[in-house]
Amino acid sequence: MSSHKSVRSVVASDRVITAFTPAYDSSATPYQKLNFHPIVKSACSENRTGRVGLKIAKAVLVGDVSVGKTCLVNRFCHDVFDREYKATIGVDFEIEKFTVLSVPITLQIWDTAGQERFKCIASSYYRGAQIVIVAFDLTDEKTLHHTETWMSEACATADDPVKFLVGTKKDLLSPSDYSKMEQKAINVAHKLEAEFWATSSKTGECVQDFFFRAMCLSFDDMLLKELESYNSTSKQIGNNLIRVQKSQSDLYEKRNKRVHCCS
Numbered sequence: 001m002s003s004h005k006s007v008r009s010v011v012a013s014d015r016v017i018t019a020f021t022p023a024y025d026s027s028a029t030p031y032q033k034l035n036f037h038p039i040v041k042s043a044c045s046e047n048r049t050g051r052v053g054l055k056i057a058k059a060v061l062v063g064d065v066s067v068g069k070t071c072l073v074n075r076f077c078h079d080v081f082d083r084e085y086k087a088t089i090g091v092d093f094e095i096e097k098f099t100v101l102s103v104p105i106t107l108q109i110w111d112t113a114g115q116e117r118f119k120c121i122a123s124s125y126y127r128g129a130q131i132v133i134v135a136f137d138l139t140d141e142k143t144l145h146h147t148e149t150w151m152s153e154a155c156a157t158a159d160d161p162v163k164f165l166v167g168t169k170k171d172l173l174s175p176s177d178y179s180k181m182e183q184k185a186i187n188v189a190h191k192l193e194a195e196f197w198a199t200s201s202k203t204g205e206c207v208q209d210f211f212f213r214a215m216c217l218s219f220d221d222m223l224l225k226e227l228e229s230y231n232s233t234s235k236q237i238g239n240n241l242i243r244v245q246k247s248q249s250d251l252y253e254k255r256n257k258r259v260h261c262c263s
C-alpha cells in the first residue's frame with residue numbers, strides 16, 4: 001500500500017466554501033437543491049453545528065484500471081498532472097481541509113486501485129463512505145459499461161452516500177465525440193441515480209468544481225442528519241423529563257390522599 005499524505009493544518013483560502021456549488025448539468029443529477037438547506041445555513045450562522053466541525057467526510061474513488069483516478073486526485077490536491085501511468089497498489093489516500101459556511105470539515109479521499117488483483121484490499125475501504133465517485137474514461141466506452149458494477153459494490157457498505165459518475169480525459173475528445181459520449185454517460189448516470197461530471201486532469205477543467213460540489217452536498221447531508229439526531233435526542237430527553245415529573249406528581253398526590261385519610 002503506497003500513501004502520500006498531505007495534511008494541512010490551516011485551511012487554504014481556495015478551500016473556503018461560502019456558496020453552494022452547482023451541478024455540472026442540472027438535467028444530469030438527482031440532487032436538485034440549489035443551496036444549502038435553510039436549517040443548515042441558520043445552524044452555521046448561529047454556531048450550532050454540534051460535532052460536524054470535528055467530522056471527516058469520507059470519499060471513495062473507484063473505476064477501471066487507468067481511467068485517471070489518481071490523476072484526478074493529484075490535480076485537485078496538488079495541482080499537478082503526470083502523463084506517465086503508475087498503477088495504484090491497493091489503495092492510496094489524501095486529506096484536504098475545508099471550511100464550509102465557516103465550519104471546518106475534513107475531506108478524506110480514498111483512491112483505490114482499478115486492477116482486479118487489488119479489489120479485495122480496495123473494497124475493504126468502501127465502508128462508511130459518504131461520497132462515492134465512480135470514474136470512467138470518456139475515450140473508452142467499455143469503462144462506462146463497468147460503472148454499474150463499481151457503483152453497486154462501493155455503495156454496498158457506504159453510508160447512504162452522495163453518488164457521482166465522473167468522466168475523465170475530456171481534453172482528448174473533439175467536441176462532437178464528447179457530446180456523443182456525454183449523452184451515453186448521462187443515461188448511465190440516471191440509471192445509477194448519480195450526478196454526472198466530465199473533467200480533465202490534464203487541463204484541470206471542472207476538477208475543483210467537482211470536489212467542491214461533492215463537499216457541499218455531503219456537508220449539507222451530514223449537518224442535517226446531525227441536527228435531526230440532536231433534535232430527536234432532545235425530544236426524547238424532554239419526554240423522559242415529562243414522564244418523571246408526572247410520576248413524581250402522582251406520588252405526591254397519592255401521599256397527600258393517604259395523609260388526608262389518616263387524619
Ligand SMILES: Nc1nc2c(ncn2[C@@H]2O[C@H](COP(=O)(O)OP(=O)(O)OP(=O)(O)O)[C@@H](O)[C@H]2O)c(=O)[nH]1
Pocket residue numbers: 063064065066067068069070071072082083084085086087088089112113114115168169170171172199200201202203
Ligand atoms: N490526456 C489525459 N490523460 C489523462 C487524464 N487523466 C489521466 N490520464 C492519463 O491516464 C493514465 C492513467 O491515469 P491514472 O490516474 O494513473 O489512472 P488510475 O485510474 O489511477 O489507474 P489505476 O491506479 O491502475 O486504477 C496516465 O497515463 C495519465 O497520464 C486526463 O485528464 N487527460
